[in-house]
Amino acid sequence: MTTAERLLFLLKTRGPESAQILAKILGLTAMGVRKQLLLLEEKGLVASADERRGPGRPTRIWSLSAQGQRRFPDRHADLAVDLLRQLRAEFGEEGVARLVSARERQAECTAREALTGAADVEDKLGRLAAWRHADGYMAHVEREADGSWQLVEHHCPVAAAAGECGRLCESELALFRRLLGEGVEIDRTEHLMAGGRSCRYRVVVKV
CATH class of the missing domain: 1.10.10.10 (Winged helix-like DNA-binding domain superfamily/Winged helix DNA-binding domain)
Structure with a gap:
């Protein structure tokens, strides 16, 4: 480099x-x-x-x-936006929701493979960040003084599509919650699509 x-x-x-x-x-x-x-x-x-x-x-x-x-990956942004608009025009919001759900299910299968064998929450988070980083999100994990973690994503390779369809961001947060399990609380505290410098998620083990 x-x-x-x-x-x-x-x-x-x-x-x-x-x-x-x-x-x-x-x-x-x-x-x-x-x-x-x-x-x-x-x-x-x-x-x-x-x-x-x-x-x-x-x-x-x-x-x-x-x-x-624009030097960073955008996953053929214009094509993705056009396809979403055509899908919405043909099948309405229900069609878009079905597409997002199918994408989420596929991503979950891949993610669960990446997280297989994780020893604890911190290990899970590290593997989750590595999976997201490999997918273009420039992700890493930060440990906080209070014992919580921050999952940080500096880039969104599907930003154009997410701007057209907010369901994509909602879907990703729902996926993270399922992957980390019921004993873990995860909330988005910063959002690229809302003008933030990154997508940042606070992760806490429930007491």
């Missing part, structure tokens, strides 16, 4: 950042990272803006542009 590709990945997974922080993460000089960011800006892949983060001079903050976002 080139430095430019690593920068794009970091901006996708971390959100807007300064060149100094990006340089520290990559183990490079701030000057070298700024040079790469300027080249990416010329190509229209990133954008920058000055932002005040405490006293002193404003800090130049870098973020992915819309064109940069």
Whole structure:
């Protein structure tokens, strides 16, 4: 992976950042990272803006542009949206609901294979994140100080379809709840489709 590709990945997974922080993460000089960011800006892949983060001079903050976002997988977004619209026109919302349910059942079969043999909730979450990451969601798990977990997905490869059909997001949350079992509570606390930087789920073992 080139430095430019690593920068794009970091901006996708971390959100807007300064060149100094990006340089520290990559183990490079701030000057070298700024040079790469300027080249990416010329190509229209990133954008920058000055932002005040405490006293002193404003800090130049870098973020992915819309064109940069499109560098990540979108699963043939236009085709998916067109098919959903045609399905709705032909068969109504009931037809869309049946399609989403069928997709959910298929995904559950694959996911249960990935989770087979998991020792505990944390192991299940790790396997679930790995399965989602392999499917393009840039997923990982974070452990919180209070003993809960955060399942975080930085990218949605079906964002265009999800924007057309909210049932897809509802279906995924329902799937996660079944996979983790009755003794686990999982709630979405941040949502890409609602303007969040990621889809974030809080996971707690019920007492």
